[in-house]
Amino acid sequence: MPLNANVKDYLKPENLEEACDFLRENEDAMPVAGGTGISIFMNKGLMSNVRSLVDLDGLGLSFSKKNNDSLEIGSMTKLADMIQFTRDLNIARTALLSIPKEIRNLGTLGGQVFTAYPAFDMSVCLLALGATVNIYDGSSNKSIALEELYSGMFQPNIPPGGIIKSVLIPLNKFNNTHYVKIGKTGHGFSDISFGLSADFRDGTINKIAIAIGGGSLESEPVRLSSVEERLNGMELTKDRIDEAFALVNESKSIEFRSDERTSADFRKHTLAVHIRRVLTDFQSRGGMLK
Ligand SMILES: Cc1cc2nc3c(=O)[nH]c(=O)nc-3n(C[C@H](O)[C@H](O)[C@H](O)COP(=O)(O)OP(=O)(O)OC[C@H]3O[C@@H](n4cnc5c(N)ncnc54)[C@H](O)[C@@H]3O)c2cc1C
Structure with missing residues (x-):
């Protein structure tokens, strides 16, 4: 090439x-x-x-460390190696396995996270997991929530000379996680995607995080805060799921592209349908772990 x-x-x-x-x-x-x-x-x-x-090869940035509360993964860890480190995290496993094998064997976690590109699946799922990023600038270390790191596509808030050392994933925040990727083919970039993590017990959503991505998103991966705020601390009823569905359709924070394949509005509607489907599945299981 x-x-x-x-x-x-x-x-x-x-x-x-x-x-x-x-x-x-x-x-x-x-x-x-x-x-x-x-x-x-x-x-x-x-x-x-x-x-x-x-x-960045050979600088000791390929590693994983796990304790009761968190999983830390070095930025030079290959996406393929991450599959075994994240085997208990449904969302990460689904996202990683959707990335073409040849790319998984070369691409790294740091490259995904840095790029802030909405079609990079792990970025979307790490945003939904509430991950933090550890950055070194040559003299000091800084830890920053991925949500704050992302302020525009290809524009992470990293100081000049800063290198991503690792990503920290909290392990006890959520008991249900999902990643949904809708693409033109089953192999390659998404068109629309979202990660959804929830602490859902006895029919109530104690905490939820929804991150939106996809190749047709006009921005960096973003959190769907209007829906999160409506559902946090609430019993998950059919009415509430319908409200969430309407809020996704009305959301101003998500902007998809219109192109020769379909319109931005249809993409947003498709996203709303898939989010409703995941929430309905939660409701029918009544908070059982999946
Ligand atoms: C054909 C093809 C298909 C693909 N399909 C998918 C897909 O389906 N899903 C998906 O998620 N991704 C897909 N990708 C994208 C791929 O996952 C990313 O390109 C990869 O994860 C980036 O990692 P890298 O190590 O190759 O980064 P690099 O290309 O080496 O770097 C990317 C950017 O990150 C910066 N960077 C890298 N590491 C660090 C660090 N530690 N600190 C600071 N800055 C850093 C670099 O300076 C550069 O700006 C595809 C790519 C290709 C080429």
Whole structure:
């Protein structure tokens, strides 16, 4: 595949400090992890101002640590390896298995999270899990909620020279999690997607988080706060599910694209139907674990 880029230098730093220093001092440098996202940017001509790549391999960023409350996964962990680390998390497993195998074997968690691209499945599901991101800037570590990190597509709030070290997933916040991906084919990017995590017991939603993504979303992955606020702390009745359905259809925070295949309104309606389906499934199970 011909690559549309002006990259001249490739740095293989010995440690994270060296990588961060180089990135801070060279505005035209960019970290490279698995390179799968970068190959897309290059082919779209989005990397014409990048002159140097900084390789993050070999810096000790591929790991997983689990305790009773959380799972921490290093940013250089391959998506394929994440399948075994997240086997008890239905949402993450579903999202990971939907990514083409050849991409899973190259792409990393850090590359997914950094890009803030709505068609990247793990980003959507991590947003729905309330994950936090650990960033190192060469002198200090900072922990930031993924929700705050995302303020625009391709524009995470990461300081100059900052490198994502790991992602922390809370394990006890939710007892039901789902990921739904609707695409043109069963293999590849989504058109519409959402992750839904809930603490649902005895018919009541104690806490819910819904994150929306998909290749036809006009923004970074976003949380559906109007629906979350309506359902949090509430008994899940049919009326409430109908209200949630209406709120998704009316939501101003989600903007899908209209194109030759279908309209933005139809995409939003499809999303509402699928969210209603998941909530109805919850209700019929009365809070049993799935
Ligand atoms: C053909 C194809 C099909 C695909 N299908 C899907 C799909 O169905 N679902 C899906 O979710 N994804 C899909 N992808 C996207 C793929 O999952 C992402 O490209 C991948 O996860 C990005 O990881 P990477 O390691 O390759 O990132 P890279 O390409 O190396 O980097 C991407 C960006 O992240 C930055 N970055 C990387 N790591 C860090 C870090 N630790 N700290 C700071 N910045 C960092 C880089 O500087 C760059 O800007 C597809 C990609 C291709 C090419």
